[in-house]
Amino acid sequence: MRSLTRHVSHRLHHPPARPATGHSSSPNAYTQLAMGKRFRACEACHALKIKCDPSLAEPGCCERCVRTSTTCVPAARRWQRDRIQELEAQVAQLQLALDETRAASVSAGRCTRDTSVGSSDHGSGDKMLAFLDALVDLSAQARALTVYAHHVHSAWPVISLGTGTSDSQILSMRDEFPITLVAILAFALTSHDVQVDAQTQQVLRQRVADVVGAAMTTQACSHDLIQASLVAAFWVRPAFDTNCYRLIALAIDMGVDFGLGGDSMPSSPPAWFGRHRGPLSPGMARSWLGAYVGSKFASISTRRQDAHCWGPSHDSAFNLLEQQPEGNHLLLEITRIAHLQATLANDLALCDANVYRDMNSEIVRASRSAVRERIEAIERNLPPWLAQDHQLRFLRLQSVILSNEPVLHTTSNKAFFGAPYIAARIGVHDFACPDEITPVVQDALLSLVRACHDAIDVVARVPTAELLNLTTLCFASSVTYNLALLVKVHVAVSAPGNSYGQIMTRQQLNVRQAMEKLKQVNAALVALDPRMDNWNTRIIGAAAWLETWLVDYESIVQRFEHTLQRGAAEEAMGSLSPSGFF
Numbered sequence: 001m002r003s004l005t006r007h008v009s010h011r012l013h014h015p016p017a018r019p020a021t022g023h024s025s026s027p028n029a030y031t032q033l034a035m036g037k038r039f040r041a042c043e044a045c046h047a048l049k050i051k052c053d054p055s056l057a058e059p060g061c062c063e064r065c066v067r068t069s070t071t072c073v074p075a076a077r078r079w080q081r082d083r084i085q086e087l088e089a090q091v092a093q094l095q096l097a098l099d100e101t102r103a104a105s106v107s108a109g110r111c112t113r114d115t116s117v118g119s120s121d122h123g124s125g126d127k128m129l130a131f132l133d134a135l136v137d138l139s140a141q142a143r144a145l146t147v148y149a150h151h152v153h154s155a156w157p158v159i160s161l162g163t164g165t166s167d168s169q170i171l172s173m174r175d176e177f178p179i180t181l182v183a184i185l186a187f188a189l190t191s192h193d194v195q196v197d198a199q200t201q202q203v204l205r206q207r208v209a210d211v212v213g214a215a216m217t218t219q220a221c222s223h224d225l226i227q228a229s230l231v232a233a234f235w236v237r238p239a240f241d242t243n244c245y246r247l248i249a250l251a252i253d254m255g256v257d258f259g260l261g262g263d264s265m266p267s268s269p270p271a272w273f274g275r276h277r278g279p280l281s282p283g284m285a286r287s288w289l290g291a292y293v294g295s296k297f298a299s300i301s302t303r304r305q306d307a308h309c310w311g312p313s314h315d316s317a318f319n320l321l322e323q324q325p326e327g328n329h330l331l332l333e334i335t336r337i338a339h340l341q342a343t344l345a346n347d348l349a350l351c352d353a354n355v356y357r358d359m360n361s362e363i364v365r366a367s368r369s370a371v372r373e374r375i376e377a378i379e380r381n382l383p384p385w386l387a388q389d390h391q392l393r394f395l396r397l398q399s400v401i402l403s404n405e406p407v408l409h410t411t412s413n414k415a416f417f418g419a420p421y422i423a424a425r426i427g428v429h430d431f432a433c434p435d436e437i438t439p440v441v442q443d444a445l446l447s448l449v450r451a452c453h454d455a456i457d458v459v460a461r462v463p464t465a466e467l468l469n470l471t472t473l474c475f476a477s478s479v480t481y482n483l484a485l486l487v488k489v490h491v492a493v494s495a496p497g498n499s500y501g502q503i504m505t506r507q508q509l510n511v512r513q514a515m516e517k518l519k520q521v522n523a524a525l526v527a528l529d530p531r532m533d534n535w536n537t538r539i540i541g542a543a544a545w546l547e548t549w550l551v552d553y554e555s556i557v558q559r560f561e562h563t564l565q566r567g568a569a570e571e572a573m574g575s576l577s578p579s580g581f582f
Helices: 004-013 027-035 041-048 061-068 078-107 121-136 138-152 169-176 178-188 200-219 225-236 246-257 269-274 283-302 312-323 329-347 362-380 389-409 439-460 464-467 478-492 512-526 534-542 542-575
Strands: none
Touching: 027 061, 121 178, 121 200, 121 283, 138 178, 138 464, 169 178, 178 200, 178 246, 178 512, 200 225, 200 246, 200 269, 200 329, 225 283, 246 283, 246 512, 283 312, 283 329, 312 329, 329 362, 329 389, 362 389, 362 512, 389 478, 439 478, 439 512, 464 512, 464 534, 478 512, 478 542, 512 534, 512 542, 534 542
16 A cells, blocks of 8 residues: 555656647546545445545545545445454454453352352352343343253253243243353353354353353352353363363362252361351252262263262252152162262272272172162163163163173273273283183173173164263263273284183174264264264264274284184194195
């Protein structure tokens, strides 16, 4: 633009020579030269929808802008104006989010009486609602909450949705649990369900993380903050860089400070005077059991020992929901299975890599027997409408698998049974190879393989949309855990020097079939989630890594077997005829 201005200035001070023909230059041509090569009106004239006449006195400006001392800028094209308006709106939203976050960090530490009985601090709650309303209109919030209640909460009911009826649920959530409401819209639903773009939903996620993080540093605690942490942990998204395991631990710590753990779990000194006292409400009981379930599944998945053990407060919460079973049946069954798996992990020392339990030991036999009896009792007492529930069936199979997992343990390979379930953790040089194949070992290996295949069959039968609604923390990692165990068995029955090959062959194990089923599941997930904004899609899709590894492993084993067979044949030929003749 500066070079153009210099050019125009030069032409004004050194006008072009008149043609030799004697004809004068056209005034219109000189005017266009003074204006420069401007083919659009300026911003001011465009806004007023008036003619933009170039100025002869000020090069590059129009007459009106010179007269009104206004900066004369060529109007942007339509698509440029739309983009500028969009960016300005986003900057305003982000500035509002930043201002509200700073205000929330100051007020988050206040535990008022309203907070102690389950509601958010009214000041911070109002700020959160103002932030939400600036991004998502109220009707879209209500529709999204309905989707959550019908499709997500119905499958994993770990939080309270307020005290209102279904028609007034959005108003109840806004009044009692505004932070939880934002967490639901940010994490538990897709941007399509919330009717916003992906970038706006990411802003919502960041806001929840900022508020929860501020609460952690200021020792704030409320039922609303606990629930928001649980939602973010159970439905964490790939696009959001947050550790779901830490969020579960934070929810438990806040629950203890808030008073959900009762007198047997004292609060920290800063939270003591604002903690909840008295019996829990059903919503509080649901959140406390949900935090327990999340911590147990996270502990088993990562193989980390968990200090959050079942206690009197959990008994009280469980009994309260049993007395009010309407809407709580599924959570009670999930809690029973989580408690069973926690007991099993403790008895078998699954989360202690330094303790080895022999498959033939009495404690392992007793644990397997207890699991079978407990699962049979659970199945007998299931309400009819939960008897065919895919998720409960899958979780029960995980209990069977865990009870038989020691058949693959050695004194040094237990650390390889935790997530992530990738090829580097298969342990091809450290597999179970007992000298004696006892009936207990044979039954355990066959039971393990059968349960893994059954669990993958259950996953293949679950509707794809339902898979996307299930919590990643407790579901997707278990799916890949099942496949990883089958791969470990494949090594144990085929590697040189194995002894489990006496129990089954690679063909009988049929790990390829399980891989193909999960590939089909993943293809269906990608069709519904093409941006892979759900961890279930990504983690189940990771089965392809194990398949690549298995192809390479099998080619090595086949070469090894071919070499052995050729050597055995040559040796046999030599023994038949030492002189080279038959």
